[in-house]
Structure formats: C-alpha cells, structure tokens
Amino acid sequence: MISSVAQTPIARKISTNAVIRTVFANGSISRADIAKLTGLSKQTISDVVRDLEDDGWLKPVGQTDGRPGRNAITYEINARAGLAVSIDLGSTKIAAAICDLLGNVVAETKVSTDPRGGMHLVNQFSDLIVELAFAAGTTADKLRLVVLGSPGVLDPATGHINVAPSIPGIDAINLRQVFSDRMAIPVIVENDVNLAAQGERWRGHGIETSNFAFVALGTGVGMGIIANGTLLRGARGAAGEIAYLPIGGDAFDPGGFTLGTFESAVGSAAMLRRYVGFGGRNASTVADLFAAFNAGETSAAAAIEETARLVAVAIAAIGAALDPELVITGGSIGARPELVNAIRGFLPRCTPYPPRIEISRFGNRAALMGGMGIAVERMHDDLFGVKLREV
C-alpha cells in the first residue's frame, strides 16, 4: 500500500468545508438555510452539523422566531475552539495577542524587547504566551499556532532569518525551530512588513484590493506586496527590500551596498541630515522635525518635500513594475499625513498612472493584525481545509 486509506472520505470533507464556510459567511444560521445555500440535502447537512457539534466546532445559539412554520435551531461557529498567537517583534517593543477562530482579540499585551536578543527573546516570547493564555482563560498547550513577525529577510524554505540588523543574535539561531520546539506548537515566522501588508489585506485598506503594496518608512524602509491576493516573497524572501532601490543616489556608489541606496536617501537619519543641511537647528528626532514643520519652519518643509519627492519616484518605480491599485504607507515617517500629502502632490508628475495612496489603518498594530489574519486563515485550512491527494 502506498497511501493509507483516507480517514475521512473526500466527499464528506468537501461537504464539511462547505458547511463551515457557509456558517462563517452568515454568522448565525439554521440547518435548513445551510442546505439552501450550499445546495446539499437537508439530510447531509444534519449529519455534518451533528459531527461538527460533537467535535466542538459549532454550537447551537438560539431559534428563529416570528415566521410561519416550525422554528429552526440556529448554529454558530464556536470561536473559542481555535486560539492562536500573533507576536510582533520590534527592536524596542514586543506586541503580542491571542485571537480566536473568528479573529476576535481575546488577550493582548506589549512589553519592552530584551536588549540581549537571541535566546533571551525566546524566553520572553514563551513567558508572554503563558501570561496571555492565562488572561484568555486557557493554557498555552491549548493554543494551535504562533505567528511571529520579525524584521529581516527570511528564507522562505527554512524560516531562517538571514539579515536582521536591529535585533542582536537573532540570525544566529533557527528561531522558528527553537521557538516551536520550546512551545510544542507550530510557529510561522514572517517579515514584519509582509505581515503589515497582510493585516491591511485582512481588515484594513486592502480588504477589497488584490494588488497593493505596503510601504514602511521609518528608521529603515521596507515593502510588503500583495499580488493576485497573496503575499509575494520572491526567490530568497527578499521581495520588497526597497532599501536597495537605485533611487536617491548613485547606484554604483559602493556605500549603497551596506545600507541600500534608497534607505540611505529617505531613512530617518537621512531626513534629519537633510534638515540640518537646509539650516535646521531644532530637531534631533523625526517627531521634532514634523513639529518644526507644523510650526512653519522652512528648513523642515524643505527636508520633508525632498523626502516626499524621492518616495514618489520610488512609488513610480514600484508602479511600473507591479501596477498596484493602492500603496499603503506606514512606519514612523510613512504614517505622517504631512509627508503623504506631499507624496500625493509629486506622484502624478512622475508617473502617468499614479496609484492611490493611503495611510495604514492600524498604525503600529498592522503587523500584529497581519499575524492574526494569517493565524485565522491557517487554522481554517488546517481544521476544515480540503486537500486533494498528491499523486
């Protein structure tokens, strides 16, 4: 025998999947209505719903009322039947949340990142999860999945983080493996900007758009791409690493290799340098610089204007390559409306088909949201997905 006999026959899996999807789409629904919507017979629906209720995935919640005919029992997803964790690892803060099968946030917290990095972070994650699980009224071993967002370039195959300048020691261990072994739960590691893009796709500006880019502008720069409705990672996981775009400087300058030509031109350090170059004196952080701009300082305005011009050219380049319908900006610089308005002004002057520009809906929670979105999607796939046999 090459393949063992399927535990649950394919036909029943398909029926179960159809029922689950129908209940997800409709919230609270009777078996008779499920039958009408799926086209399956009442008998089949009753069987499937009985199995799902026995296994805890569905629960009866009430009755129809007021219409002629016998009242129907209505069923809902038992959201608590699947809980997962999303963690956003930043260089200064770690945000974490537990969400249920419907994507509701059940518990959430935020702590300072352990500056020692490496295995200390794994310990920190582990403690966070135990604490969150308690707050959610459950225990860590009941959690089905962890999605971890991290800066850096991840190898799509192994999950190893190859480049992560801002987090010490994290490229020395196989974070996914170590963390997963420690918790005895599957762990997905993903680039934080990619997660932010997924977050916007799930419940943000990208909800109705299959082709958009999330551009993060802050200390560093990065991009997450949603194309044909799914995340685009590239051959080495480096898709969207726009730090290396040959814009804002000479592409052949060897200095661009370390930081990246574009990042050297529009990162927060470059902005402050530019501000000082224009004669500014009152800003040591980007927040100061925007404050100076709002106070009417011309050198701050010039620094922002020049940055916006370069970002507009970068977006033109991205538009020529990817044709996104929408570009969502985020990060400490990218979330500033002052900058985004300036970009909106430049864009139609450097590309014939400018995409729409929006500021991220979730601010610094975008990556956390994206992690939850992936977790929910993955739980659905694992629990109710229909997988055809590989030949």
Next chain:
Amino acid sequence: MISSVAQTPIARKISTNAVIRTVFANGSISRADIAKLTGLSKQTISDVVRDLEDDGWLKPVGQTDGRPGRNAITYEINARAGLAVSIDLGSTKIAAAICDLLGNVVAETKVSTDPRGGMHLVNQFSDLIVELAFAAGTTADKLRLVVLGSPGVLDPATGHINVAPSIPGIDAINLRQVFSDRMAIPVIVENDVNLAAQGERWRGHGIETSNFAFVALGTGVGMGIIANGTLLRGARGAAGEIAYLPIGGDAFDPGGFTLGTFESAVGSAAMLRRYVGFGGRNASTVADLFAAFNAGETSAAAAIEETARLVAVAIAAIGAALDPELVITGGSIGARPELVNAIRGFLPRCTPYPPRIEISRFGNRAALMGGMGIAVERMHDDLFGVKLREV
C-alpha cells in the same frame, strides 16, 4: 433548488483527475501501475480508464513484455483529443501554431501583419486558423481554444487592449469578443511579453524557477513577471510596464510621459541616437550597430556599454522590488549576447544580490510557446480539472 445536481460526482472527478495526471506524468502506463501510483484500487482505475477510453481521452498503445506475470495493456493520452491555437501578433509579423494536449506542435505558420489593422487582423487570424486546421488534418470547429498574444496593456477583467501604439485600430474594438464570436471558440488575449515569460516557464529557462522576470528589449521595452509560479498582471494589467521606470532620465520630465523614461533611454531609437552622439556613422539599425561593435568600433562599444549600464540599474530596481532568482532577456536588443555580457558585468556593482541573467531560449518564438503553454494548461483544467462548488 439553487444548484442543479452535479453531473459527475466529485469523487469520480477527483479519481479521473488523478488518473489523467498520472498518465501525463508517466507517458505510457498500465492500469495496475496507475493503481499503485495513485493509491486507488484496481477496480476504480479500470472503471475510470474505461470511461476515459470511451470518451477518446486515453488510448491503448501496447503491452508490457519480458517481466514475469501476465502482460499488461499500456495506455497513453490521446494527444489529438484536444487541439488549440496560439497566435503571436507582432507589428510586422503574425506567427501562429496549433498544438495538441501534450503541447506538440501540429502545424505552424508565419505571415506579414496586415498594415490596415483593426478588423482586417481578425480576418487574417480567421484565415490563418482555417489554413492551420487543414494542415493539421482537422477543421477549425474542432479547435478548443485560441490564445492570442498582443502588444499593449490589457484590462485583466474585460480583455480589452487599452494601449497598443504599434498596431493600428486594435484598441478600438474588443478584440477578444469580436474574435471569439467570429470563430465560435473561446479566445484568451494576453500581453505578448507576459506570454514570453509563460513560454520560458513552460519549457524554457524558467522551468525549475517560480520567481523570475522576462525582460524584452527592442523597439519598445517590457517585462513579464512570474511570481510564486504564476503570472503577475497587476491591478490594471500594467505590471511589468517598465517603459515607465524612472531610470535613465529625469522622472519629472514631462517628455517621459509619452514614451516612458526608461524606454526613452534604452529603446532601439535611444541606442542609435547614443551611437551617433559618440560619433558613430555606420549604423541605421540596431543590427548594424552590433555589427559595428563586432568590427571593433569604439562608438558602438560605448553605446552598448551605456545601454547595458542603464539596464543593469533597472534590473537592480526590479530585483529590489521582486527578488527574482533569474532574469531572462529577449527582444531584438535583449537577445544579443554582446549586450547581456555587458549587463552581467555591471550588475554586481549596483546591487548586492544580483539575479542570474539568461538569454531567452526561444528567440522570437517565446510568446508563441507561451501561448501554447497556456492553451495546454487551460485545456487540462477545462477537461479534467476538479472544481469545488462555490458557496
């Protein structure tokens, strides 16, 4: 009743699909071997194969021999059971071919493009197909599908060609609709560079690569992107329109809007202009220019060098956005090894992670090949694909 009862139950469709895929993967195979490879029972395989043979999809071809035990009858795909047409519409030539279910070319031809454009082209396609069908020993009404590659930006939803400078009158009609109505066959219209990328994906350099780009350099410039193994079209079908990359000129120069900044800098007109600027006198076409280069003319070398430098920067930009493993070049300029070698020299100096560069395997037949690849894939989907019911 909302949905009509499925004609063929899903389980049988899945089994049929598994059988077909196994036969495709193994060429000539016995029913017993199909059973071993799929894990399905011998009985089921016999039933499915009998149905497929009755309907003409499979045919017995011989017997096993020489091994102990009873000889088995071997079966093959009946390749002639599905024939489709691929057409590559160029500004000067139209190439067309008929291929079978296995992607074998059954008939092929090439004619000059009718310069009057518009509906005259539809007539020309129609005549070509009738002629090819005759050469293939069949009739046009037996063909299942036409894939048409055309220059220009196509709306992914409607198939309408929005921008096509080199073909007159083709943006005035809904080519897909008109052509499909005329032939009474489904027609797929796709950008020619996208088709070239698909061709390389199907049977060229991209056969083992899920993330690569096909860059066409000639009179105009364009790019086809394969990401996650599938074609990337973008929101308006303009993904890969690298003519508008802000490279090789000032992105804010309004002149760049008509032709595109990058195309103005590296198209064949720009190359010849550059050659003359360097003092060249002996070239009125790009072929002349490369001949002058091979004769040792320094102004030709300088023109090619400068073009290669700009293309390298463009590939660096594409690499930063998409992280392809490979870039395949084609077109009258992009297929020249002289240029590609120069690009290979520049690339590591302007990007830290240069992709591999290869010249298209199919020359000017790449788009035709891509059309066949799509046609074969689509025929398989239509004929044997498993579609789950939409809820």
Next chain:
DNA sequence: TCCCATTTGTCAAGGACATAGACAAATTGC
C-alpha cells in the same frame, strides 16, 4: 379554539463510488 399552510428536521430507500479480497488468465523462469 381549531384547522390549514408553512417550515423544520428525521426516517427509509436507493444510487454512485469506493475498497477489499477472491479468482481466472497470462506470462516468465526453473
């Protein structure tokens, strides 16, 4: 209050498709 139309959900019968195992037929090797 009673009856009817309507709706829900279960029961029972039947069909399609799958599997397992027995078995006849065909072939090689000794």
Next chain:
DNA sequence: GCAATTTGTCTATGTCCTTGACAAATGGGA
C-alpha cells in the same frame, strides 16, 4: 510442466449523498 508473479475482473460490503414521505412545531385566520 509447475511454481511464482502479475494483471484485471467479479463479488460483497460500506460510505456518502439524494429523494420523497412524514412527524413535529409554529403563525394566522375563521
């Protein structure tokens, strides 16, 4: 010629789905 091996069919059995009948529950009207 006989054993071993392999192919492909036949028979029995089980699962899943559908259909149609029917009991149970409900609202509205006489």
